[in-house]
Amino acid sequence: MENRRINKQAKIVGNVEIRPGIFVMTILCPEITTSSSAGQFCMIRPGNIQGLDPLLRRPLSIHLTDQEKGHVQFLYRVVGRGTRALSRQLEGEFIEVLGPLGRGFQVGEDEIPILVGGGLGVAPLLFLARQLVGRRAIVILGAITKSQLLRLEPFRETGLEILVSTEDGSFGNQGLVTEVLDRLLSRLEDEAKANVTIFSCGPYPMLRAVYHLCSVHGVRCEVSLETTMACGSGLCLGCAVKAKDGGYLHVCKDGPCFRAEELAW
Amino acid sequence: MTSHTEKEKKEPDLKVKLGPLILKNPVLLASGTCGYGKELKDLIDLKRLGAIVVKGISLEPRKGNPPPRIHETPCGLLNAIGLENVGLEAFKNEKLPWLREHKLRTIVNILGNSVAEYQKMAEGLSGLEGVDAIEVNISCPNVKEGGVAFGTDPRAANEVTRAVKGACDLPVIVKLSPNVTDICEIARAVEDGGADCVSLINTILGMAIDIEKRRPVLGNVFGGLSGPAIRPVAVRMVWQVARTVKIPVIGIGGISNFQDALEFLMAGASAIQVGTATLVDPGASEKILTGIVDFMVRNNYSSIGELKIRD
Numbered sequence: 001m002e003n004r005r006i007n008k009q010a011k012i013v014g015n016v017e018i019r020p021g022i023f024v025m026t027i028l029c030p031e032i033t034t035s036s037s038a039g040q041f042c043m044i045r046p047g048n049i050q051g052l053d054p055l056l057r058r059p060l061s062i063h064l065t066d067q068e069k070g071h072v073q074f075l076y077r078v079v080g081r082g083t084r085a086l087s088r089q090l091e092g093e094f095i096e097v098l099g100p101l102g103r104g105f106q107v108g109e110d111e112i113p114i115l116v117g118g119g120l121g122v123a124p125l126l127f128l129a130r131q132l133v134g135r136r137a138i139v140i141l142g143a144i145t146k147s148q149l150l151r152l153e154p155f156r157e158t159g160l161e162i163l164v165s166t167e168d169g170s171f172g173n174q175g176l177v178t179e180v181l182d183r184l185l186s187r188l189e190d191e192a193k194a195n196v197t198i199f200s201c202g203p204y205p206m207l208r209a210v211y212h213l214c215s216v217h218g219v220r221c222e223v224s225l226e227t228t229m230a231c232g233s234g235l236c237l238g239c240a241v242k243a244k245d246g247g248y249l250h251v252c253k254d255g256p257c258f259r260a261e262e263l264a265w
Numbered sequence: 266m267t268s269h270t271e272k273e274k275k276e277p278d279l280k281v282k283l284g285p286l287i288l289k290n291p292v293l294l295a296s297g298t299c300g301y302g303k304e305l306k307d308l309i310d311l312k313r314l315g316a317i318v319v320k321g322i323s324l325e326p327r328k329g330n331p332p333p334r335i336h337e338t339p340c341g342l343l344n345a346i347g348l349e350n351v352g353l354e355a356f357k358n359e360k361l362p363w364l365r366e367h368k369l370r371t372i373v374n375i376l377g378n379s380v381a382e383y384q385k386m387a388e389g390l391s392g393l394e395g396v397d398a399i400e401v402n403i404s405c406p407n408v409k410e411g412g413v414a415f416g417t418d419p420r421a422a423n424e425v426t427r428a429v430k431g432a433c434d435l436p437v438i439v440k441l442s443p444n445v446t447d448i449c450e451i452a453r454a455v456e457d458g459g460a461d462c463v464s465l466i467n468t469i470l471g472m473a474i475d476i477e478k479r480r481p482v483l484g485n486v487f488g489g490l491s492g493p494a495i496r497p498v499a500v501r502m503v504w505q506v507a508r509t510v511k512i513p514v515i516g517i518g519g520i521s522n523f524q525d526a527l528e529f530l531m532a533g534a535s536a537i538q539v540g541t542a543t544l545v546d547p548g549a550s551e552k553i554l555t556g557i558v559d560f561m562v563r564n565n566y567s568s569i570g571e572l573k574i575r576d
Contacts, residue, residue: 007308007547045545052493052521053340056545098308098547230335230342231544234304236297237320237349238335247328248349 005233006031007098009047013071015089021078022120022150023087024063025095030070032100036062038107038128039199039224039257042099043232044074046085058082059229061124061201061256062100064154072097075123075151101232105222105257107132111197114184115139116177116210118202122150124224124257125201129158138163138184142177142202146170177202178209185217193219199257200224211260221260227251277561278568281315281536283513284461286398286436288315288370291530291569292554295517295540296321296374296400296440297346301360302367308547313554315536316370319360321402323376324385326352331484336473341494341519342541343471345485348376348405353389365395372438375429376402380421384428391433399435401425401460404442404467405489416442416467419454426458438515441465441506443495448502449509456510464515464538465506466499492541493519500532507533508576521549523556530557530572 006029014026032042043057063075078087089095105128107113113132117125122141129139139158142165143149149171155162164172165180173180185193200210201224214221230236232252240248241255242264249255249262279290296318299305311317329349336343351359356373364371373396377383383401390396403416403425415421422439430437439455441448443466452463468489473482481487499518507514516529517538526537542549566572 005307051340054337055340055342055492055541056337096546228333228335228337230337230344230541231298231547233308233547235300235547236335236344236544237329237346238344240329240332240334240349242332248332 004031004035005099005101008096009094010072010097012089012091012093012095014091015087017087019147019150023076023078025074025076025086025089026071027095027097028070029072029097032062032072032097033065033067033070036065036072036100037104038062038131039104039124040100040102041124041232041256042072042074042097042101043229044086045096046082046089047094047096048089049085054081054085056082056230057096057098057232058086059226059232059252061224062127063123064127064130075120075126077120098232102252102256103254105199105224107199108197110195112192112195113137114181114196114198116181116198116200116202118142118177118206119144119148120150121200121202121206121224122155123201125199126151126154128199129155129160132160133158137161140165140177140180140184142166142180144168176209177206178213181210182213185213185219190218193217196220197222208265211265214260222257223260223263224257225251225255275567277558277566279558281569283398283438283515283535284436286461288536290315290554291536292526292550292557293318293372293515293536293538294543294550295538296402298540298543301356301364302369302371303360303363305543305547309551311367311369314550316372316397317364318372318374318400318538319356319364320350321348321374321376321405322350322353322356322386323348324353324382326350326355333482333484336482336488338471338473338490339494341490341492342544343473343483343488343490344468345483345488347485353386357389357393361393361395370397371395372398372400374400374402374440376405380424380428383425384432387429387432387435391435396435398438399429399433400438400440400464401429402440402467404440404444413442413444416451417445419450422451423454423458426455426460430459436461438462438464440467442467443498443502444470449505452506452510456512460512462513462515463506463510464517466495466502466518469495469498491519493521493525495519496525496528500528503529503534504532520553521545523553523560526553526557527560527572530569531574533573535569
């Protein structure tokens with residue numbers, strides 16, 4: 001698939017508040033549906049911002065694409081001025097979009113992917129789950145409590161095996177996603193483990209725990225990171241994160257999906 | 266169909282002369298906001314622009330400052346990247362060939378820790394095919410040694426300029442810091458040192474505090490402020506410097522649209538650089554160029570120089 005970036009205004013075809021403060025925006029942007037892969041992101045600027053404040057575009061993971069309709073979806077939480085403006089946009093209005101950007105998840109043909117998502121971290125994983133339809137793959141979704149569990153239905157529609165945990169036990173297993181993952185990996189023979197790769201996105205402490213678990217079990221792991229970005233395209237070098245080798249990696253071009261062992265945890 | 270009464274609109278002459286450096290138009294990409302060019306290749310037509318000023322390079326590679334490196338402020342961006350760059354050798358071997366192949370007018374921004382280092386950089390770039398000019402960065406606020414230390418002292422600024430000028434056969438632009446009491450004094454010093462041109466302004470030193478964590482936001486504590494927030498300061502400084510030195514001035518500072526660019530060209534700049542706006546919208550520079558041309562046609566300006574306010 002050719003990874004060609006576009007920079008244009010795209011029409012909003014939906015912007016739905018699925019939970020308080022959490023939205024799914026759908027835009028019409030056929031170019032991105034044919035050039036993107038799971039784990040990549042776009043830089044978004046709400047079209048309803050008057051003037052130059054807030055100034056920067058916001059990075060949002062691609063949540064899902066629909067090639068037939070030319071639709072691209074983003075799952076986002078209102079955290080500041082940029083996302084608040086975005087949340088107020090209506091169907092028929094426009095946003096500026098630059099994408100697809102960055103390195104997505106790299107899934108090998110013969111491996112068994114296990115997707116681990118916490119909270120809003122399910123955003124890039126639904127796209128990945130959709131790409132894995134028909135394959136042997138497992139999805140572990142977690143949240144603090146049932147009401148914060150996101151997008152369970154679309155994940156179920158993929159037909160993949162879904163395991164759910166909530167920290168307060170209000171839905172699915174009681175506990176952390178890492179506990180579910182640990183039990184799952186502990187049941188596997190070493191031979192089976194060699195074929196497994198974990199793909200994870202969520203809060204940083206969760207990612208660190210997932211990586212730690214993968215190291216213990218000797219399982220490959222990719223994580224999707226989130227940072228503040230200015231350009232999203234390798235121009236400003238502002239989105240640096242510490243690398244294992246003492247240098248820096250850039251979330252926008254080396255990531256956002258990294259092989260976890262490349263990073264300094 | 267054109268009516269007989271309407272004045273004939275001629276395509277304006279966009280050419281600009283920056284000392285010995287002649288560019289086809291006055292819109293340049295600012296250092297640190299356009300990578301080494303290639304990063305933008307599929308997003309804009311780089312050939313349309315006057316020139317690109319590549320990410321500042323140092324003699325040795327630098328890994329840059331610890332994160333967080335950027336922070337958004339009202340109409341602005343604070344950054345403390347710390348001049349992360351590939352170093353002179355890798356630039357020559359890995360970055361320059363692409364720029365040369367695509368025949369892009371390339372200005373190389375250089376930074377050193379000492380006068381000797383600036384001199385070595387100039388020697389290393391001299392005579393290289395594909396390098397059109399050097400922009401001497403004596404104004405980066407985000408590195409410990411060098412950089413701004415040379416940009417705030419007229420004698421040191423003069424010395425660095427002389428050293429670079431003496432070490433190469435390239436047009437030399439010196440990029441000035443606004444973090445001084447009198448920018449005209451520094452401009453005069455680099456003009457005396459033989460600079461062919463000055464560019465201004467670099468970022469304004471600033472900082473932000475995370476009140477929840479009760480600590481500075483940036484890993485480097487201080488950072489450089491850029492974006493529309495600093496534009497009026499930059500326009501004022503360009504106005505002053507253009508009336509102080511005889512060498513051409515390149516205006517930089519928060520240019521986001523063609524109107525902003527025209528302010529600088531009217532204040533006395535011979536060309537402008539687009540920086541932070543490219544980070545927000547990679548296509549900003551092309552839109553600015555188109556806007557300048559349309560404005561000149563609409564108002565019957567025939568050359569960039571005509572835009573300058575004479576007093």
